Amino acid sequence: MTAASVTTRASAPQRWSWLGRPRMAGSPAVLPAVLGLPVLLWQAVFFAAPLVFLVVMTFWQVKAFRLEPAFVLDNWSRILFSATFQRALVHTFAVAGTTTVLAVALAFPAAYTIAFRLSPRMRDLAVAFLVVPVFSSYMLRIYAWQIVLSPEGMVNALLGGIGIEPLPLLGGAFSLQVGLLTLTLPIAVLILVFAMAGIDRTLIEAAENLGCRRARVIAHVIAPSVRPAIMLSATTSFLLAFGDYISPLFMTGSKPPTLSILIVDTVKSGSQWPRASVIGVAMLVMLALVLGIGQWLSSGRTARRGAAR
Amino acid sequence: MRTPFLTGDISRRSFLKASVAAGALAATSRWSPAQADDPKVLNYLSWPGNADPYLVEQFEKENGVKIRIKEYVGGDQMLAVINQSPPGSFDVVLADAEYMHLLHAADFIEELDPADYPLKDYWPEFQQFPLHWFDGKLYGVMTDFGYLGLSYNTKEFTPKEVASYAALWSDKAKGKVGFFDWYLPSIGSISLANGNRPPFDIDEAHFEAVKQKLFTLKPQASGFYTIADIFSSLTNGRAQLVPGIGEWITLGLRMNGVPVDTVIPEEGGLQWTESLSIVKGTPKRDLARKFIQYTTSPEGQVKMATKVDNKKSIPSIPGWKLLNQTMPKEAEILRMTLTGPNVMDEYKAKKIQFRQLPKQQEISDWNDAWSEFKSL
Amino acid sequence: MNRPLATRLSRLAQYGFLGALFLFIATPMLVIVVFSFDANRFPTIPWGGFSLEWHRAILDDPMIRDAFVNSVLVGLGTAVASTVLGFAAAYIDFRYRFRLKLPFVLLVAVPPAVPATILGMAMLAFLSRLGLFGRLETIMACHVAIATSFSMAIIRLRLNDLSRDLEPAAWNLGASPAAALVHVVLPFCKPALIASFFLSAAVSFDEFLIAWFVGGVHETLPVRILNLLQGQVNPKINAVGTVVLVVSVALVLIAQRFTGVRAGRRTPTS
Structure with missing residues (x-):
């Protein structure tokens, strides 16, 4: 997510290497080992190992509704070749793609206003306002949207007040996107705000002094320098929307089901955890691919831009 | 602004100590594994x-x-x-x-x-x-039971209109049919609608027919809901007809003023x-x-x-x-009076079939059919 | 200051757009709070009048109380452990260079990116085989695996501002690397450590899928809400939701107070 990418991005080339420093030669590896091993162990046991086990489980069997170790490929073929899975895959990609485009398109102007049009104090307030929802009960916020959007909900009550027929807001692509944007938009805006706030103002002023109109400044100065951040907020939005379970469930009544919904549905075939795991592993592979492409796009373009100068 | 915790003379050992600070919390009573052995x-x-x-x-x-x-x-x-x-x-x-x-x-x-x-x-x-x-x-010892039939919004549909599962396919119900997101009662109702009795003991040809019949319901579907969403979508009008649920949902809603009721259609209901x-x-x-x-x-x-x-x-x-x-x-509302009509009537009239696992197909066959229907 | 009309209109549009976007983000949170005081049994329009009935009801509900206590315990444990681990990871990333550093950093950074449905299922399947199913400690351990990513990120950002010469100076004065770590680096990171403490508590306080999978009979508050939400429409949801929301918002705001992460730097010298 954000945290992940901020960190890797922030890891500038290290000048200090413990290998070559004489003062630490007595026990060069003790401190890093003491610091690093607990982290390594913890993440290995509670994160990496479960995921590896998930892959192993895709080859297991269910007998008498209990899991049994085995090595069968049947789970894979049964899931990958089923029309249901393929349709859900296409649908999930379409939904997550739409969310990504919407999130970035809405986040960019908002981030621009926050970064360049608000006073520093207001800017901090805006950032605080955006950080809060990232960490506070997404599930409840979706539940609240149901109250707002339902046929007899708040919006329709307001519309009814001015004599407009109730709109079927809940239970379709619109409400699904409302839900997913609730999840992704604050993060997408935050990433872009941080990137834009980091732009050297003198560059913008220089461009303006040269008579550039605002639109040209945005297109030629701001957009290129935040391109990695745009890619980051796009991939983050995609990732969140792709794996989300709550919005498809509560906002559309899982019609049609996304891959996350399909995971839960598949278990219902009599404790079919192995087949559900196949979908899970397939989703992870696709996410890794998308992230890889995103990384490649942002780094590739930056390099080309650098070369062109 | 220096606190002892952060600036004291902390050795490597106390660094480790800090990392098990969570373990110290574990000493308190609640941090024990599931109280499986507690006889109380x-x-x-x-x-x-x-x-x-x-x-x-x-x-x-x-x-x-x-x-x-x-x-x-x-x-x-x-x-x-x-x-x-x-x-x-x-x-x-x-x-x-x-x-x-x-x-x-x-x-x-x-x-x-x-x-x-x-x-x-x-x-x-x-x-x-x-x-x-x-x-x-x-x-197992039975503790309670109920029937599943066709639940409907009483403002939009009359009892006569919902006397048969055919109401699900009516023009009026387009986009208004909510489904309880569980293959068993939902496909079971369709199997009843197809005239299968018992609805869960059918051969391949009949199962195929039920599947095809189910798939024709797609344009009618409003959504596939969890139980809580069945409650709310009946309340807020997202769903006006729901097969495969019963009074255990609609009675509570009706007592709260929601215009809903359940009938056992002429093709029968499930228990x-x-x-x-x-x-x-x-x-x-x-x-x-x-x-x-x-x-x-x-x-x-x-x-x-x-x-x-x-x-x-x-x-x-x-x-x-x-x-x-x-x-x-309460007894009257729940239709459990000993004199006069009560919930045993439908049972005695043989309108009720057991809800049970498919007899001739695998569970996954039925569940996959349901998933396919949802994804159409 | 006389700006051209077009500029003023454009400004107006920008502020208007931003306001609309903020309204969109704020609406669901406001709705939860407002409807928790609604006397109606099912949240519907019109509002049924002001009532504290549901807030009182959650105080009387032992399962909600238990879940709240569990959430606090798990949140505290997660906060402590992931701040410690996050600091270790961030410092290693900051100070050392080794061949497998990228995988190491990724191992800490990636967990929040894995959909919780998948991760919860995997954790359940694996950890139950280690006999770790159904304990509060297991929920905590799994939350730590996720929250450490955020802790590392916050602390790593702070370390960016630590002069690279400070520690070598301490070493030259005879301090051991560990002593320098404790006397120089830790105090410098204090705001970030506090921020990470509250933020990881917030992450844990908000997580429900993994807690549902690995918790067994032990429910945290969000798991209780999930069960209330899926079981049947229960008027207590908004009241519990308000509690959860207030706690998360408080945690995040405290965290933010200490991050020192501002949108842009105000000191031109940096």
């Missing part, structure tokens, strides 16, 4: 709401114990939990009849002694309820039952047995029938009698 705690795996103080307070007081519930929504969650927990984690499980079948097949529940339970007090139809017996041995079983490996067999006895006693049964928001029918005749004595009005 009955671990209960059940649908939500079944450890409501209204239901269990009396039992807890009488026996000086505490009931700890793990709530599940849907039998598959229940199976997952029981599959993954060490033996002895749970003492009693409340399950729908078809999941009791799975629990038995996977060897998770114990054989019960029929003499321990007041089965003789039940309506004759339920004294030896076939889905709770395997090879002549009892594995669900919940039962209590003792989980294999429990160290508290006696307490578990007492809990089942309490729940099937007249007092326990009356509480089961009258708990908030979830209206169920009970199988115990003394339970009915007590209900009629103490809460005659």
